[in-house]
Amino acid sequence: MLTIARFAAGTALVALTATAARADEGMWTFDAFPAAKMRAAYGWAPDQAWLDKVRGAAVRLTGGCSASFVSDAGLILTNHHCVATCAEDNSTASNNILKNGFTARAREQELKCAGQQAEVLTAIRDVTPQIKGAIGNATGADAVKARNAAAAKLESDNCTDTAKTRCQVVSLFGGGQYKLYTYRKYSDVRLVWAPEAQAAQFGGDPDNFNFPRYSLDGSFLRAYENGQPVSTPQHLSWNPRAPQDGEATFVVGNPGSTQRLLTLDQLAFQRELSLPITVTTLSELRGRLIAAMAQSPERAREGAETLSGLENSLKVNIGRVKALNDPAFMARLAAAEADLKRLSAANPAIGNPWADITAATNAYRAFYVERNYSQPFSDLYQYAIILVRAASERGKPEADRLPGYSNSVLPLAQKRVLDPRPITPWLDELKLAWSLSKAREYLGADSPQTKLLLGKESPEGLAHRLVSGSRLADPAVRKALWDGGAAAIAASTDPMIVYARSLDANDRALQKRYDAEVDGPLTAARAKIADARFAAFGDSNYPDATFTLRISYGKVQGWNERGVPVPTRTVMGGTFDRATGAEPFDLAPAFAANRARINKNTVYDFVTTNDIIGGNSGSPVIDKAGTVIGAAFDGNIHSLGGNYGYDPALNRTVVASTAALDEALRTIYPAPALLAELRKK
């Protein structure tokens, strides 16, 4: 599944893209769609009206997914796995809607999704001169501060109505360009329809990132404002038809992050240092969760979504390790870097930014583990640290605040803290104990930071004391602390607040060191490499993904797996052949019950050559006519290396077809009103 990884440890160094994009490669911004290139390959390309139309219907979900409006009444198509947390939050021991599925019989039954916000991109404006001008000749931490302050001011000045709009300065090409993105935002998003999780996740972790696939990974949400569904005349038309082999497809969504053409030293940093820690520690968390969930059906329910997201992140990171350990793949990246260096050698203005990146990366090696483990992993802790910091940052001039607390970001941070959602104490305690234990393991028992984190307590003992003693699970308590500001935070004796206060200074110091030794030098070096890239390749390339709106073109096409062709599609009847009766290959109950009625020949899932990555989950798959024929929900196993580079022969997008969703709405999880709304012209 292609959500933003919620479990990524540490902060990835930002990367650049060099060399011209290959066939069907590219996550293009809407202000730089390569129409000529597509026309040359496909004999057709969308015009500006087409692009404007789909842009206006495309939705970013702040939970880490993509989506699209598919009716004029704010109806949103996305993936099931993008609404699973919402379904879990709205489940109870007596009504497990994640497991049983959900159909709102009337609008007033639609269920609020905590922390979720829908955003539609309305404008893109170049602000490169303003940001670069603000940085001027500053270096290190000063450059970072100047950049962040200038961005925050642009955002504040251009989106004064923070209830309905959001501004975001996006750094593209690693600092080669800065663009101001303006969004219409909808901060009340509700669940309309979801199938049984077993239908959406059929095959579970074993089938995730694999194909052929039999997954009904689609769901519907609705955007509300002032308690009413919003009007969305600019929506995509629902087209429940079968995809045709070879037909052109567009994926419009928000790829979260790619790291294509990191310098080789940055790749070595990941391969040698950060990825082994990430994979090793997440694997242990996975084991802890699996065993804890095996204790009771209630725990199995409460942990399901966390485990699913974790296993997804783990597979992504294991795929990255594999890619970085593939000599042929690495040789291609090395050749591209050598190529760009060669092309830039005659240009004295470029200098040797690669050496600067080497130095910054090596500097980071010295404190990566400290920064990675400066704060523990826990929902309650997350509330606490945001409350502590918001109280302190809100009182400062915007230019002096931490990046996450500028005026443009605060409303979403506030919403995330204050929205009611259930906290599961055993689960939060498990995560907290795990992360504290791994901190001690990697920092060492004698490190000052371990002593700061643990004092004389054990990871398990501390986690239990904090989670059982904190009252932050109560939204009213959080609201009182938010509203009370610095005085309330200073006076609080809530153990999680006390703990967050105790860790704050060390984390800020590490961030400052990171700004000075890593981010500052990288910002300067990356801008130079971007210049080298523009000089060598002009505008024939696309920036690395930034969880902002992109469009990818491609086509319906399979691939060859060790010489064996993989088909482009599955049909719904295949589910019954694949089912073993044992989870995760057990049939969803509604599939079993409606077996005779389901049209077995309905196209279920299909693959395309579109170039996407985590964050694209839920993206509409659009045909030339501009109608939606599916929701992208996954990549194939080869696409995991897509973080570093796209291979047109192997990388594929996996799509849940609108045909299958339509069939489900008719015969498996009947929702006549929803069907009527989708079909309304």
Place this chain on the structure above:
Amino acid sequence: MLTIARFAAGTALVALTATAARADEGMWTFDAFPAAKMRAAYGWAPDQAWLDKVRGAAVRLTGGCSASFVSDAGLILTNHHCVATCAEDNSTASNNILKNGFTARAREQELKCAGQQAEVLTAIRDVTPQIKGAIGNATGADAVKARNAAAAKLESDNCTDTAKTRCQVVSLFGGGQYKLYTYRKYSDVRLVWAPEAQAAQFGGDPDNFNFPRYSLDGSFLRAYENGQPVSTPQHLSWNPRAPQDGEATFVVGNPGSTQRLLTLDQLAFQRELSLPITVTTLSELRGRLIAAMAQSPERAREGAETLSGLENSLKVNIGRVKALNDPAFMARLAAAEADLKRLSAANPAIGNPWADITAATNAYRAFYVERNYSQPFSDLYQYAIILVRAASERGKPEADRLPGYSNSVLPLAQKRVLDPRPITPWLDELKLAWSLSKAREYLGADSPQTKLLLGKESPEGLAHRLVSGSRLADPAVRKALWDGGAAAIAASTDPMIVYARSLDANDRALQKRYDAEVDGPLTAARAKIADARFAAFGDSNYPDATFTLRISYGKVQGWNERGVPVPTRTVMGGTFDRATGAEPFDLAPAFAANRARINKNTVYDFVTTNDIIGGNSGSPVIDKAGTVIGAAFDGNIHSLGGNYGYDPALNRTVVASTAALDEALRTIYPAPALLAELRKK
């Protein structure tokens, strides 16, 4: 801790050692001690009488440790962690001797250790001509078969009294030499004394492989024969004195396996393929165990030893990953390989064995995952597959049997299967479900081998059915199947036997493929590299470790950790400073109770430059006078890279002093009779 890793996944490719050994480097065989080299460095070296004496007192424990006789009545000194499984096996819910410690007040209270056997090396004979002659011009699987058959025959012919002797043909220098090792064996080993686990494991996993250290990692066993303690006049003298900085020390024991100077392609195989799988999957098992043990104190007790061994293995493998990702370390290994190639270039008899190894390693990449997951991980399954195979193999001529079922090995296999020891069903089910789940993950849900392993069941469902349905936990059931042979196995409906029967053929086929494509070619190529090595360096080197008796010389010496000197020793009083009250830094109860009486200045643990590795746990640390001044129990964190190469500046052995053990026997866990036995001259 330095036991043989019980959790290593897959089979490591055998390696070679090239370039001359560096200062204090080397795990020397007793027939090739480098006396001249040591004399040059230390002004002294042991003579043959000295060597013969310590060899006769050195003990190999088949559980994966080393030890030594320290009285004339079969008393054996080893580590606590080498007897922990025995202590756990002899524990009950009402008397947890692993936790509480154990002192036999009289000989009849000494407790049998299931599966454990003590072995003393009595002779070494060169059989290289016989084995190489038997291989002749055979290649591939034929060469492997000829080699194994010749070795089995030599073992059978030379140790006809299998009750008291054991013969073993050892392949040294990767097939450059073959030696016949003869042992006096003692198959009845009993626990005499053990401290509280918390005293031995103080600091737990965080302190494991670290120093300064505060660990009482010593225990005593006794060898029996015919129900009586054996007479062992050739024993080491107990010398509970403090070590002196810089004094010469010898470690005599059985290093399990090193892989120094693998070819670079073999290292790449580990770094890219096998180690990531091992570390990732073991981390998940660790998490599953931790969470399962958190459910109840009983489970915490039952899982403790498994978890401890697992965390140890994991740390070892993480250390290997780090070493292979260290550019400076790798550059040194690459230079050594280039050096040997250069020195061999003029010798046409050598040819290019490196290329042959590349080919064999690449061949293995194609089925490593299959071979790694051809059999699941479970104690009951282990019983089942040995019973199934022994029944089939015993009926064949020795030359046609699988290597583990020759006449010389069968008695130990039989002992391991028939010795009574408790099986913990939840724990075995957990391990089995984990390994089946990882098999599916790495093989893929659609692989024929996954279907063979799982059928239509889930890993959890199958594990539960097999463990809950099997009666193999009952030693009488195992004995009936062993005695009943092929007919009993064929007639058995025990689900674990049925399952083992179903997996046997596929595993044999994979072994045959491994022999043909990997082991055979490697055997030939390794012998050539060994020839190159002898030609270039003469006998100035030592063979890679093979869990056979070796001697290492070195001295009491600390090291510099990032510029800060690490002291050579700790004292017992330091324990009280380091204790936090929270596990694993909580004081052992007897330490707390006897705090006033303990002599705080007693040397506790110390470090030496001796070159050791897993399997050396429990090895006596011997001074020039031939007396024992400690038991080696660990290496420092740098020693984990010692698998691939020894760094004299950083690699250290960690030793529990006899002084501390003596103090413990007097004031903490009083054992006057044992003290008297140790002090008897």
